[in-house]
Each structure stands twice: as C-alpha cells, then as structure tokens.
Amino acid sequence: MKKKTTEKRLFQYALQFKKKIIIGIIFLMIATALELAGPLIAKTIIDEHVVGVEGTWYELRDHDDRNTVEFSESYYKRADRVEESDEVLSTNTLLQIGRDYYLVEGEVPLLGERKAEDNTVYVRSGAEETTYSGQKISINDIYSFFQPEQRPILLLLGLYVGLLLIAGIFQFYKTFLLQQASNQIVKKMRNDIFEHTQRIPINYYVNQPAGKIVARVTNDTEAIRDLYERVLSIIITSAIYMAGIFVALFILNAKLAIWFLLLVPLIIVWMKLYKYYGTKYNKVIRSTISEINGKINEAIQGMTIIQAFRREKQTKDEFEELNTRHFKFQRKLLKLSALTQYNLVTVFRNIAFVAFIWYFGSASLNLESIISIGMLYAIVDLLTRLFEPVSDIVNQLPLLEQARVAGGRVFELLDLDGEEVNQKEIERYQGNIKFDRVSFAYEEDDYVLKDLSLSINAGETVAFVGHTGSGKSSIMNLLFRFYDPQKGKITIDGHDTSNWSRQQVRSHMGIVLQDPFLFSGTILSNVTMNDPKISRERAIEALRTVGADRFIEKLPKKYDERVTEGGSTYSLGERQLISFARALAFDPAILILDEATANIDTETEMVIQHALDVLKQGRTTLVIAHRLSTIQQANTIFVLEHGNIIEEGNHEALIAEKGTYYQMYKMQQGISQKAI
Incomplete structure (x- = not known):
C-alpha cells in the first residue's frame, strides 16, 4: 500500500475541523469581495462624477431636479441624466482645456488635442482641426456643474466605508475561526503523538x-x-x-x-x-x-x-x-x-x-x-x-x-508500530509463574536468556542471583512485558501472557527498581499515581508499612510535601521507600524487587526487610539481589550464568552444594568481615 505524503496527512488532520475552516474561508471570500469593491467604486467616482462632468450637456427650459445646473440664467443637465419629460432647448459640450472649462455650442468630440483663444475653441484630431464657439466658465461658476455630483460621491464613499466595516467584521471572524481550528488541529496532533509514545x-x-x-x-x-x-x-x-x-x-x-x-x-x-x-x-x-x-x-x-x-x-x-x-x-x-x-x-x-x-x-x-x-x-x-x-x-x-x-x-x-492500550480489567491472578523454554535477545541473535525454564508457585518468594549480564533483569523485563521473548512462552496461572495486553499483565504486578523514579507532585501523588482507586488513607498506610513515615513525619507538609522531578531533594533510600510504598499501595499479586536494596544503607534495609515479611503473605515475590544476606529466607534461589540456570534451591541447600552460590556467599561474607 502506497504511503501517504506528508502534505496529504497534514490535510487530513485539517479535515477533522473542516467546518470551522470552511466557514472561515467563506468569511474570507466575503471580506475580500467587499474590500475589492474599492477600486471599482473609485473608478465610478472618477469617471462618472469627477471627470464625468466633461461631456454633453442639454439646455432645458425649466429647473427640473437636483441634477439641473443654473448658469448664465439658463438651465443645463448632463446628457446621461436627461429624462423623456425634460424639454431640451439646445445641445452643448463642457470641455476642460488646461485648468479652464469652456461651454461650447453643439456636440464636440472629446478626443483630440484642444486649445482655446478668447472664446474660440480649437480641437485637432489627426491633421484636421475644427473650430467651435465657446464660453469660458469662471472658477466660481464651474462649482455649480460639480454640485450635482457631491451627493452621489458622498453616497459611494459612504457605501465603501460601510463595506470596509462589514469586511472588517468578516475578517475578524475569519481570523478567529481559522486560528481556533489551527490550535485545535495541533492540540489533537500533540495528544496523538504523546499517546502514541506510550x-x-x-x-x-x-x-x-x-x-x-x-x-x-x-x-x-x-x-x-x-x-x-x-x-x-x-x-x-x-x-x-x-x-x-x-x-x-x-x-x-x-x-x-x-x-x-x-x-x-x-x-x-x-x-x-x-x-x-x-x-x-x-x-x-x-x-x-x-x-x-x-x-x-x-x-x-x-x-x-x-x-x-x-x-x-x-x-x-x-x-x-x-x-x-x-x-x-x-x-x-x-x-x-x-x-x-x-x-x-x-x-x-x-x-x-x-x-x-x-x-x-x-x-x-x-x-x-x-x-x-x-x-x-x-x-x-x-x-x-x-x-x-x-x-x-x-x-x-x-x-x-x-x-x-x-x-x-x-x-x-x-508510523512506528505501537500497541493499543487495553485497560480492560482481568480477574486478579494468584501468581503461579512459569517460563517454558524461553529464549530472549535484545539485539537479533545475541541471546541473553537461552532456553530457560522455571516454575514459581503462588505466594512463594524466589530470588535471582548471578554476575552482571547473567540475565537476572531480563527475566523481570519479560515477566513485566517490557519485552517479549523470541522463543518459548511465559504463563501466569496457566494463561499465556502474550494473550493479555501489557496493561492487563501489569494490572496485578508491582515493581521496585534499583534506581527509583519520582514524578513532580507530592509524596502522596507519587504513591497513588493519581489513581482514584487508591485512597489517601491507603497510600499513607503503605508508606507507614514500609517505614517511610520515619522521615515523612519530620517534613513541614508531611505526606503533602512537594517532590521535584526525579525526587532529587530526597536521599536514595527515601526515594526507594516511596517507590516501595507505591508498589505496595496497588496490592499486587506479584511483587518484583529489581535490586531494590542494592544501594540502601543497612538501617533502611532492615526496615524494608521487616516490611517484606508482612508483604510476602498472599503474594508472589521475585527478588533480584546483589546482597545475598537479604534473600536467605527465599523459598527458592535461582543462580544464573550467561542466560542459563546453573543452580537452584533454598539458601541451605545451595550452601551445602558448595557451588557458584557458595563461592559468591563466601566472597561477600569475607568482604563484610574485612569491612568490620
């Protein structure tokens, strides 16, 4: 299918608000027509009422109407204004020669070179020159010939001013409608692109x-x-x-x-x-x-x-x-x-x-x-x-x-491929997780998880350990559906997660990352995420459960204290506690802790460990941890290396095996003792 051009797509966005645009264009056409009446009105004023006095004038017996001019005790009217009822006595021509006007007996051609001497008028057309007898009109008297033109000139000028005022009204509404439509188009486009980024x-x-x-x-x-x-x-x-x-x-x-x-x-x-x-x-x-x-x-x-x-x-x-x-x-x-x-x-x-x-x-x-x-x-x-x-x-x-x-x-x-956001609620799952021969690569065939299979029962706490790059975080990314595996499948309570939308999979999961992110707002809004389902009381209870109330109660506005972008005014441990409370407030069936205690001081870690003992009841907890001391109570510990599970069991069993986990534990214990 041929891709639409940018111009066509911009035009299609405009069509969504075509009513205002069309009305605006119609107003524009009306305003333009009214404004362009100006030259035509000017032409009429000049040709018919300014220069138009020059031409044929009939002498009448009586003063007829406002178009009749009195001059030398006689009455004259322009030929184009004479009516059938007017009694015409003679025909005359009004000519302008230089700055003077002459009233000449008979009809005189208006084209040709003119000159006057005394009361004799000469008109040359080509090689032929014609002589006429005329009467020079004084400056005072010539105004009487222009007097009938004053009224139509004023009417035409009044008409033009009226048209300009009406045109101004149409121009205003044209500008208002087109700019309003423009802002609505861009508003929709920005909403579309921001929504698409999600x-x-x-x-x-x-x-x-x-x-x-x-x-x-x-x-x-x-x-x-x-x-x-x-x-x-x-x-x-x-x-x-x-x-x-x-x-x-x-x-x-x-x-x-x-x-x-x-x-x-x-x-x-x-x-x-x-x-x-x-x-x-x-x-x-x-x-x-x-x-x-x-x-x-x-x-x-x-x-x-x-x-x-x-x-x-x-x-x-x-x-x-x-x-x-x-x-x-x-x-x-x-x-x-x-x-x-x-x-x-x-x-x-x-x-x-x-x-x-x-x-x-x-x-x-x-x-x-x-x-x-x-x-x-x-x-x-x-x-x-x-x-x-x-x-x-x-x-x-x-x-x-x-x-x-x-x-x-x-x-x-x-145009980037996106997925529809499906927020339709699904029944809260229990939290039985199964990876069935899952293989995953971030870049083409460079697999970071290789034919991995594991099962986690609802309510269990399991931990994943291993050196950097072993695939621990990739397992969490797949479970949370930040990515999808190239091979194999992941199920929760027997349901293939790929059959649910990403939003549905995450609807009963909570996650706490190693580097917590706080949004601009308040401490409470960072816990509730402005979800109306999470009440203020529930959010405060979550913060107290994880022990965040110890530092929050000391703040001037307590739970309504402002948070800047990223939460830079709070320590890493404080941000982590708020992030932990955020996950807890949504009461997840599956809780994921991605190295959540890696950068936290020992005292704060003890607070979180205490909160975890409460949280583990009735939910599946998955922990990625560098500190092996924090996962000794886990039901199962998976040891990963290069995308494969090389050991699994509880802490005591893995220590007894004296394998990779045992070596890692001894190393950390040795470091701890040296630090002491």
Whole structure:
C-alpha cells in the first residue's frame, strides 16, 4: 500500500475541523469581495462624477431636479441624466482645456488635442482641426456643474466605508475561526503523538535520546502550528485575494488580466524550486535541533559527572559542533529566502508595470483605445494590491517548508508500530509463574536468556542471583512485558501472557527498581499515581508499612510535601521507600524487587526487610539481589550464568552444594568481615 505524503496527512488532520475552516474561508471570500469593491467604486467616482462632468450637456427650459445646473440664467443637465419629460432647448459640450472649462455650442468630440483663444475653441484630431464657439466658465461658476455630483460621491464613499466595516467584521471572524481550528488541529496532533509514545514498545526508547523525542512532541508540532495558524491562513487569504483581484481585472480589462495570469505559473514554479532546496536544508536543521535538545538533556542529567571528571570543555565542543552545523544550514536557508522574497517580488512587480505601461502606451497611439482616468486608476490600484498577496505567499515559503519537514518527522514517529492500550480489567491472578523454554535477545541473535525454564508457585518468594549480564533483569523485563521473548512462552496461572495486553499483565504486578523514579507532585501523588482507586488513607498506610513515615513525619507538609522531578531533594533510600510504598499501595499479586536494596544503607534495609515479611503473605515475590544476606529466607534461589540456570534451591541447600552460590556467599561474607 502506497504511503501517504506528508502534505496529504497534514490535510487530513485539517479535515477533522473542516467546518470551522470552511466557514472561515467563506468569511474570507466575503471580506475580500467587499474590500475589492474599492477600486471599482473609485473608478465610478472618477469617471462618472469627477471627470464625468466633461461631456454633453442639454439646455432645458425649466429647473427640473437636483441634477439641473443654473448658469448664465439658463438651465443645463448632463446628457446621461436627461429624462423623456425634460424639454431640451439646445445641445452643448463642457470641455476642460488646461485648468479652464469652456461651454461650447453643439456636440464636440472629446478626443483630440484642444486649445482655446478668447472664446474660440480649437480641437485637432489627426491633421484636421475644427473650430467651435465657446464660453469660458469662471472658477466660481464651474462649482455649480460639480454640485450635482457631491451627493452621489458622498453616497459611494459612504457605501465603501460601510463595506470596509462589514469586511472588517468578516475578517475578524475569519481570523478567529481559522486560528481556533489551527490550535485545535495541533492540540489533537500533540495528544496523538504523546499517546502514541506510550504505545511504542520500550525497546525503541533504549536507543533514542529523550531530547530527540521531546523535540518532536514540542518543537516540531510548534512548527506545524505555525503552518496551520499563520502559513496556510496567509496563503489561503492571499490566494483568494489574488483570485478576487483577477476577477476585478477581468471585469475592467480581460486582455490585460490574461497577461497578468502568467504570474501564477511563475509563483508555482518558484515554490517547486524552493521546496526542493528548502526541504534539504530543513531536514538537516530539524534533525540537528533534535540532537541539540538531546545533548542539552544529557548534559543537564549528567552535570555532576561532567563537572566531577572535568569534561566541561569536551561537552562544550560537542555542543558547539552541533550548533555550528545548525548555523551553517540555517544560513543557507536564509540565503535562499533572501534571494526569493523581496528580490523576487520586486522583479515580478517591475516586469508587470513595464508590461502595463507598454500595453497602455502603445494603445494610446490609437485615439479610440484611450482609457479613462478612472479605469487607469482602478487598474493601477489593483496591480498594486496584486503584489501584496504575492509577497505574502513568497514570504511564507520558509515556514511552509519548515512545517512540512517537521510534519514528516512527526508522522515518522506516529508510523512506528505501537500497541493499543487495553485497560480492560482481568480477574486478579494468584501468581503461579512459569517460563517454558524461553529464549530472549535484545539485539537479533545475541541471546541473553537461552532456553530457560522455571516454575514459581503462588505466594512463594524466589530470588535471582548471578554476575552482571547473567540475565537476572531480563527475566523481570519479560515477566513485566517490557519485552517479549523470541522463543518459548511465559504463563501466569496457566494463561499465556502474550494473550493479555501489557496493561492487563501489569494490572496485578508491582515493581521496585534499583534506581527509583519520582514524578513532580507530592509524596502522596507519587504513591497513588493519581489513581482514584487508591485512597489517601491507603497510600499513607503503605508508606507507614514500609517505614517511610520515619522521615515523612519530620517534613513541614508531611505526606503533602512537594517532590521535584526525579525526587532529587530526597536521599536514595527515601526515594526507594516511596517507590516501595507505591508498589505496595496497588496490592499486587506479584511483587518484583529489581535490586531494590542494592544501594540502601543497612538501617533502611532492615526496615524494608521487616516490611517484606508482612508483604510476602498472599503474594508472589521475585527478588533480584546483589546482597545475598537479604534473600536467605527465599523459598527458592535461582543462580544464573550467561542466560542459563546453573543452580537452584533454598539458601541451605545451595550452601551445602558448595557451588557458584557458595563461592559468591563466601566472597561477600569475607568482604563484610574485612569491612568490620
């Protein structure tokens, strides 16, 4: 099946909120149409009401209406406003020669070169010159000829202002709806990608720095937000605005509009070229930003080690290398953008105006083709407006490509195979565990567990010991379904765990890791994990059971004391006790202690050992331990070496065998005695 392009997938996200987007675009079209009425209204005002006074005027017998002008005790009305009921006495022509106006008897052609001497008017058309008798109109009297135009001019200007106000309302709601839809799109995308990160198998995160994943959830989606909120909004606005301008141009002069349509393929060709180079540069830039985030996250997490081993300069150099790469490609992108934005639009604009001047300049050689001043003003106004959206579109190309590349990175993460989260409750199992010929490898055929079989009865406490790399933690990872075995199967109470979801398998398990992790919040929220099923009283009881109340009761806010990220303000032993209480509060059928007491002081270990005696009743407990003294009471101890069980039995039996366990025990006892 062919993979969908990034553009199509971004478009599909937008379709989920298509109602607001469509309404916003409709509002935009209405606002554009209202705004583009301006040049047409201006043309009407100039041609019909300013320059329009020049032309044929009829002398009437009586003063007829507001369109009638009184001059030299006679009444005149423009030819285009004369009605059938008007009684016409004579025909006259009002001409403008220089800054003066003349009222000439009879109909005089309006085209041609004009001049006047005294009350004689000369009109030259080609080689022929015609003489007319006329009367010069004084400055005061000419105002009477313009007086009938004042009312329609004010009405048209009022109409235009009204249209602009209405357009402003539509523009506001257009912007509001499109930006609201944009934010909802990105909100959903962020929720989807964050939710998907929880469905991705844990092995993906082993080789991925946290900063890189964070960059995709935050930085990349922020670039996509710019796409929906600004870029697409501006491009759609500009495209509709351009379409409206072309419609207006076609109304005024279809031939000229066809010539200017050549701008559209030029813009499309340039967008293709920009996409080719912009994609290359943006891919490196976005990837480098992720690496920079990863490096910063790593440096902050390991700052104590960096400072302890005096690695500040090396860390700075590594960061500077990434930063230099980002700067280098950002500069290339800026050069590409600088070449295209202002310069490209300026070239297009200049070419368009040269074509405009040539078109009307050559047309002026034919007197019949000369256009009116109003038409000229309207076309120049529309051409000036045309390059505003062109400039806006070209200026958005960098952000468009940036968002497209960011979208590709986001969808790359979303395309990783994940598993559906199934929280459907299953009946609490007893805790009978069986590994049946299980083999497991983290990397292809490099098996860390090899054909391993073992059985654990419900309610037993079993321990796993062995040297580093023997496979102890891998057994726990498989049981907890952080990973699945390549061969064999694992059952709980006879149920194959692969038939349950990972959430169902873990629903009756508790785990305490060697390096406990605390979340930002309070001590109580770290125990309850904000699960409404775990009451405050139950959480406090769990903390008291494991002995954490000894240090919690001394805190100012006690159980409501704030916890920072990672719980760095608490000692390792205190964090471990809280982590232990967290597992206990959920009352697990199976409790896993993954070297939980390895880094705890002897006094705290004694507290936990005391709590364990209570906890073991009615649940299966699996312990991974370096300190063999902590597991002497276990029902069964499994000794592992290179992924195989080489010994098993209780403490006394293994000591009697005098095998690997016996040697490990003697070694630890010897170290302890030397320490004493």
